[in-house]
Amino acid sequence: MTNPKDLIVLGRLGKTHGLKGWLRLSSFTAPLEEILDYSQLITKIGGQWCSLKIDQSRQQSNGLLVHVVGYDDPEAAKLLTGLDLSVSKNELPALDADDYYWYQLKGLEVVNKQGELFGKVSRILETGANDVLVVKPNEQSMDDRERLIPYLRDSVIDSVSLAQAKIVVNWDADYLA
Template sequence: MSSPASGVFKASSPPDDAVELGRIQDAWGIKGWVRILPHSADTSALLASYEWFLQPPEARFARGFSAFAGCVAINVLEVKAHSEGLVAQLDGVSDRNSAEALKGVRIYLPRSAFPATPEGEYYWVDLLGLDVVNREGVHLGVVRDLVATGPTSVLVLEYTDTVDGAEQIAERMIPFVAAYIDDVDKAQRRITADWQTDY
C-alpha cells in the first residue's frame, strides 16, 4: 500500500491549545480525498483552516498504521461539507491508496484558530468542564457533553448524588436554550441556569 508523498507531513508539536475536532474515516473517491467524521455538528473551524495537525489513530485502531509517527502538520488544499460530515483534499495525498493509509487519523486545531462566534453562540469545546449553577447559586453539575436533539442542543451535566447514604455519580440534562440558560461566563468557567435540582 502506498503512503502519502514523502515530505508532505511536517513533524510538529501539537499546539498548547490543541482541540481534537474529528478523525479521518476513510478514502473518498479515487483522487486522494478523505472523508472526515467531525466530533461536533459545528464544523466551521475545520472548514476555515488551511493547516491541520494530525496524530496517529488511537492504539486500538492503529494496527498496521505506518503513514507517520507522532504529531504532524499538513496543508489542506480543499475541504467541504458532504452528507453528514466533511471531505477534504490534503497536500500530497493524491490517490485512493494514500488516502486509505490515513484511516483513523485524529485531526486537531489550535483553539486560537477557531473563527469568532456571534454574540450568544459558543463552541461546544468551550462549554465542556464549566460548572453550572442555578439562580439560587446551587451547584447543578459540570458539563461533560453536549447532545444535539434536532434544532437544539442539550447540556449533559455530571454531579455527585447521595442515594441511601452512598455517593454516586449521576447525570442531569438541561436544554441549551435562552429559556433556561441565563449566562455563560467563560472567564469564570460558569454557566447560570434557570433550573432546579428536582427537574
C-alpha cells in the same frame, strides 16, 4: 512541539474514495464546509504531530470528500483514515460576547438560581432542536443525579461566566434528568 490541550478537533478522516487518494471527511463544524477554511490541519501520525493541507474538496449527499496534499493514491490515503483533524484554539474565529465554543463550556459548574450545585458540564449533545448540556455530579453536588439541561438562552440559561467557571440555569432540582 504541539500541545494537545491547545487543540480543538474539527473533524475526522474516514474511508478512502476512488483511485486518487480522496477521503471521506466527517466535519464537526457548522456549517460542514467551515473546516475547509483552515489552511493547515493538525493531526498525529505514528506518534508524531504533523500538519496536513486539504487542496481539493467536494460536497456529497452524505458529507464531504477531500484530497490531502501528498496522499495521491488509495494506499497512501489509507494511512490517514480515522485520524482527527484539529486546529489551535487561537485559530478559531472570535465570537460575540454571548456566544461560546463547546470546549469553553465543558468543565464549568452548573448551579441553579437557588444556588444548588448540579455538577459540571461533561459534554454537550447536539439534538437538532437545541444543544443539551450533560451535567455530571461531583463531590460538592446536591445529589448524585446526572442531568440533561437544554441550552436555551432565553428560558433556561441565565448566565455563563468563563471567569468564574460557572453556568447559572433556571432549572429546578426536581426536573426530570
